Amino acid sequence: MTxxxxxxxxxxxxxxxxxxxxxxxxxxxxWEKELYDAAKKEKEFTVYTAHYxxxxxANLCNAFEKKYPGVKCNFVRTTxxxxxxxxxxxxxxxxxxxxxxxxxxxxxxxxxxxxxALMQYQPHNLVNMVDSLKQYNxxxxxxxxxxxxxxxxxxxxxxxxxxxxxxxxxxxLDPKWxxxxxxxxxxxxxxxxxxxxxxxxxxxxxxxxxLEKNQPQIGRSVNDTVTMLNAKERWVAAGPEATTLLSRDKxxxxxxxxxxxGSLLMVSPSAILKNAPSPNAGKLYMEFMMSKDAxxxxxxxxxxxxxxxxxxxxxxxxxEQIKVVRPTEEEIAKGIxxxxxxxxxxxxx
Amino acid sequence: MSITVTKPxxxxxxxxxxxxxxxxxxxxxxxxxxxxxxxxxxxxxxxxLRLLVVSFxxxxxxFTFANYVSAYSRVRHLEALGNxxxxxxxxxTLCVAFGVPMAWALSRTDMPxxxxxxxxxxxxxxxxxxxxxxxxxxxxxxxxxxLNRLFIALTGxxxxxxxxxxxxxxxxxxxCYSFPYMFxxxxxxxxxxxxxxxxxxxxxxxxxxxxxxxxxxxxxxxxILGAFILVFLEAIALFGSPALLALPGRFHVVTTQLWQFFExxxxxxxxxxxxxxxxxxTVLLFxxxxxxxxxxxxxxxxxxxxxxxxxALGRWKWALLAYCMAVCTLSFFMPMVVICQAALAKAxxxxxxxxxxxxxxxxxxxFENELTRTATLHTFVYAGTASLVAIxxxxxxxxxxxxxxxxxxxxxxxxxxxxxxFVIPGIVLAxxxxxxxxxxxxxxxxxxxxxxxxFVTRFxxxxxxxxxxxxxxxxxxxxxxxxxxxxxRFTAIRQVVMPLLKRSLAGAFILVFIPATRELSTAIFLYSxxxxxxxxxxxxxxxxxxxxxxxxxxxxxxFITVALVLIGFRLMGRDFMLRRSPT
Numbered sequence: 001m002t003x004x005x006x007x008x009x010x011x012x013x014x015x016x017x018x019x020x021x022x023x024x025x026x027x028x029x030x031w032e033k034e035l036y037d038a039a040k041k042e043k044e045f046t047v048y049t050a051h052y053x054x055x056x057x058a059n060l061c062n063a064f065e066k067k068y069p070g071v072k073c074n075f076v077r078t079t080x081x082x083x084x085x086x087x088x089x090x091x092x093x094x095x096x097x098x099x100x101x102x103x104x105x106x107x108x109x110x111x112x113x114x115x116x117a118l119m120q121y122q123p124h125n126l127v128n129m130v131d132s133l134k135q136y137n138x139x140x141x142x143x144x145x146x147x148x149x150x151x152x153x154x155x156x157x158x159x160x161x162x163x164x165x166x167x168x169x170x171x172x173l174d175p176k177w178x179x180x181x182x183x184x185x186x187x188x189x190x191x192x193x194x195x196x197x198x199x200x201x202x203x204x205x206x207x208x209x210x211l212e213k214n215q216p217q218i219g220r221s222v223n224d225t226v227t228m229l230n231a232k233e234r235w236v237a238a239g240p241e242a243t244t245l246l247s248r249d250k251x252x253x254x255x256x257x258x259x260x261x262g263s264l265l266m267v268s269p270s271a272i273l274k275n276a277p278s279p280n281a282g283k284l285y286m287e288f289m290m291s292k293d294a295x296x297x298x299x300x301x302x303x304x305x306x307x308x309x310x311x312x313x314x315x316x317x318x319x320e321q322i323k324v325v326r327p328t329e330e331e332i333a334k335g336i337x338x339x340x341x342x343x344x345x346x347x348x349x
Numbered sequence: 350m351s352i353t354v355t356k357p358x359x360x361x362x363x364x365x366x367x368x369x370x371x372x373x374x375x376x377x378x379x380x381x382x383x384x385x386x387x388x389x390x391x392x393x394x395x396x397x398l399r400l401l402v403v404s405f406x407x408x409x410x411x412f413t414f415a416n417y418v419s420a421y422s423r424v425r426h427l428e429a430l431g432n433x434x435x436x437x438x439x440x441x442t443l444c445v446a447f448g449v450p451m452a453w454a455l456s457r458t459d460m461p462x463x464x465x466x467x468x469x470x471x472x473x474x475x476x477x478x479x480x481x482x483x484x485x486x487x488x489x490x491x492x493x494x495x496l497n498r499l500f501i502a503l504t505g506x507x508x509x510x511x512x513x514x515x516x517x518x519x520x521x522x523x524x525c526y527s528f529p530y531m532f533x534x535x536x537x538x539x540x541x542x543x544x545x546x547x548x549x550x551x552x553x554x555x556x557x558x559x560x561x562x563x564x565x566x567x568x569x570x571x572x573i574l575g576a577f578i579l580v581f582l583e584a585i586a587l588f589g590s591p592a593l594l595a596l597p598g599r600f601h602v603v604t605t606q607l608w609q610f611f612e613x614x615x616x617x618x619x620x621x622x623x624x625x626x627x628x629x630x631t632v633l634l635f636x637x638x639x640x641x642x643x644x645x646x647x648x649x650x651x652x653x654x655x656x657x658x659x660x661a662l663g664r665w666k667w668a669l670l671a672y673c674m675a676v677c678t679l680s681f682f683m684p685m686v687v688i689c690q691a692a693l694a695k696a697x698x699x700x701x702x703x704x705x706x707x708x709x710x711x712x713x714x715x716f717e718n719e720l721t722r723t724a725t726l727h728t729f730v731y732a733g734t735a736s737l738v739a740i741x742x743x744x745x746x747x748x749x750x751x752x753x754x755x756x757x758x759x760x761x762x763x764x765x766x767x768x769x770x771f772v773i774p775g776i777v778l779a780x781x782x783x784x785x786x787x788x789x790x791x792x793x794x795x796x797x798x799x800x801x802x803x804f805v806t807r808f809x810x811x812x813x814x815x816x817x818x819x820x821x822x823x824x825x826x827x828x829x830x831x832x833x834x835x836x837x838r839f840t841a842i843r844q845v846v847m848p849l850l851k852r853s854l855a856g857a858f859i860l861v862f863i864p865a866t867r868e869l870s871t872a873i874f875l876y877s878x879x880x881x882x883x884x885x886x887x888x889x890x891x892x893x894x895x896x897x898x899x900x901x902x903x904x905x906x907x908f909i910t911v912a913l914v915l916i917g918f919r920l921m922g923r924d925f926m927l928r929r930s931p932t
Binding site: 107 | 486487491492493601608613615695697705720780783784795873878889892893895896897
């Protein structure tokens with residue numbers, strides 16, 4: 001048997017790393033150190049999240065554990081409605097499992113707040129947040145935006161040239177796209193629901209009556225459009241920027257285009273639950289989500305950074321250069337149930 | 350087939366008190382039956398009852414009919430119900446056309462390449478239906494499907510004839526992934542029939558075809574009916590494929606409608622109410638099945654010996670092989686090509702090309718991703734445990750019902766209860782489980798047992814249909830012989846029934862194990878951080894539009910499961926064709 005050889009460089013590196021983390025620890029402001037120490041006593045916490053892909057959720061947890069060693073970050077990644085259903089079941093059976101609840105369906109939060117299920121907390125790092133996103137935080141501090149993404153026009157670049165691609169949402173109504181458009185279903189996807197509300201707000205319901213003449217293909221989730229474009233079954237889509245760019249990163253012939261009448265901004269808050277088993281770790285996680293460490297992980301998978309001064313991954317435009325639009329929270333809450341019915345009248349499903 | 354009862358019959362000891370006398374005459378086995386019934390009540394009645402309660406509750410828990418009103422007052426909701434019934438009946442019928450000839454070919458004829466066909470059927474069964482559906486979108490998508498492009502290239506026509514986004518397409522895809530039920534059911538029934546009856550018909554002058562249609566086929570009718578019901582129920586409870594194919598085809602089925610009740614604000618009560626008539630349909634189907642089969646005898650396995658001989662088909666064996674291969678091509682080979690292409694591609698949207706090939710997806714799935722590894726282990730452990738429990742329980746119940754140990758009426762109720770879980774769509778059933786197992790005395794949430802019990806309950810119907818068909822085909826005279834000779838019921842079961850059932854049980858194990866490895870709808874609500882399973886991971890990948898990883902995990906699942914099944918049969922001392930091992 002040979003003795004394991006320690007390379008001197010490795011040893012040096014280890015010392016540097018240890019010193020680095022100690023330095024980082026020493027750098028912490030008093031409030032952060034206090035939270036961290038309290039969180040360490042709680043040992044671990046669980047996030048119910050619908051925000052990211054499984055890999056990204058794992059990467060965020062890893063980054064958290066690296067920044068705050070000794071606090072274990074668990075996550076259950078699923079779709080928004082499944083996450084909500086599970087949380088509801090937990091509450092009914094009086095089991096506190098989740099510390100953080102991160103849904104993509106904004107209507108979950110006012111409801112949970114009304115029921116007194118959320119904990120009030122004003123993160124210190126809120127000052128880092130992109131100003132235009134601050135308006136979507138809860139004014140009473142029960143939930144804050146920790147993820148943001150765009151819905152844009154996406155197309156298969158092997159079938160459509162950039163010149164010919166639709167430039168705005170109404171271009172999708174052009175008869176030249178007949179049988180070539182792919183969209184999701186508002187009853188199955190919060191993204192699509194919000195998009196339908198936005199289109200109705202901008203162009204009236206006649207937008208969808210005209211769109212129906214173009215025989216769009218209706219999938220379930222907004223991500224189904226990525227599959228349809230890749231399969232060349234459809235050429236253009238109202239789709240998700242992040243998933244499309246992720247698939248493009250692998251080499252798939254996809255591209256996104258920011259419509260001149262505005263990309264739809266989707267914001268997704270997170271909240272600490274009132275009965276959180278690890279309240280301090282929860283607060284620390286909220287702080288972490290508004291730090292550059294988290295933002296750098298997020299932009300790698302093409303999510304938008306919610307904090308200032310973090311450049312987007314190559315291929316995406318920085319948020320301040322994109323025209324974004326979003327219906328008001330009231331329009332969304334009132335509009336989604338209404339457009340689901342209208343959608344079914346117009347498209348038959 | 351010859352049965353030898355080797356166990357010496359115990360001499361009855363002499364003097365006993367009156368109580369002892371009575372105790373001796375009590376059938377001790379009844380405790381086992383009572384236990385089995387109790388377990389059934391716990392596993393089935395508990396969640397179903399809670400579901401029934403929920404369907405009559407409003408948000409505050411007060412009694413209401415409002416859920417039923419909102420579930421059935423819309424024409425749309427009724428249309429979806431109608432579509433589901435059409436889908437169920439059509440898919441089950443197509444499964445008869447696919448599965449019965451193949452079962453006959455593999456069980457009774459000298460058709461060549463049986464091993465290949467069997468592996469293809471096994472593979473078909475393992476592919477998660479939604480992965481198969483995505484494969485079929487690539488094959489028969491109306492605009493860019495490979496088959497359509499091929500058709501256009503060959504004929505010069507303007508557009509291809511295939512459209513997977515239609516009821517026909519959906520029926521075809523559902524049938525492709527459900528016909529293995531039909532195949533295994535019918536094959537295990539055929540395996541039990543000795544050639545004597547067929548030979549008798551031959552001697553009396555009937556030709557091969559006539560013998561098969563008038564002797565063999567009627568004898569396996571209970572198996573065909575059982576599988577028909579199973580496929581029908583599976584088809585109406587399926588979510589993945591309808592979500593992919595029905596929505597673009599612009600129609601709804603029960604499950605896509607049901608999913609909408611879970612959109613915010615979730616209306617669990619309405620969902621429960623909407624699922625209730627499916628229970629009614631199940632009752633009706635069982636009643637029909639009993640009407641059709643009750644007046645005839647289907648016992649094929651009696652105490653007299655019998656031998657099975659393969660029917661020599663001559664040149665027809667090639668026609669039969671062609672048919673089997675055609676079905677396997679539809680269900681397995683073609684979708685598998687698509688899945689392999691995606692799993693081995695850097696970017697599947699680029700299609701076939703050498704610089705697009707990579708092993709990275711597979712490597713990542715198998716070696717780098719710890720989540721996939723632990724989930725794979727969990728999947729197989731849970732599915733294996735659940736299969737064993739389900740088959741044990743189902744056998745007990747089937748035995749109780751068929752030997753009328755509890756009276757006819759109770760037997761009917763037991764049979765219905767055993768089959769009921771299948772018809773409640775998994776997503777709704779999961780709510781019942783959650784309600785049942787997160788409160789004392791059964792605090793199982795967060796443990797692997799909640800998943801295992803859910804799988805047991807969910808696939809109990811499959812285990813039951815199979816055990817039921819198997820036990821029905823064994824004549825009670827075999828056990829009576831043991832009992833007359835003084836053996837207990839247990840002796841009869843252990844020494845006579847079990848050895849005869851071994852082969853059917855191997856089939857039943859596959860039928861429960863495989864769906865349990867791909868079960869999604871209950872798992873997604875019941876898994877927790879430490880009990881991840883593959884089906885949930887696969888669903889996430891499809892939700893994330895990550896088709897390369899989806900296909901890789903699917904491919905790994907298919908390979909591991911096929912390998913496990915083959916190794917399992919080797920260990921059990923039989924070859925993978927389920928042929929009788931030489932004794």
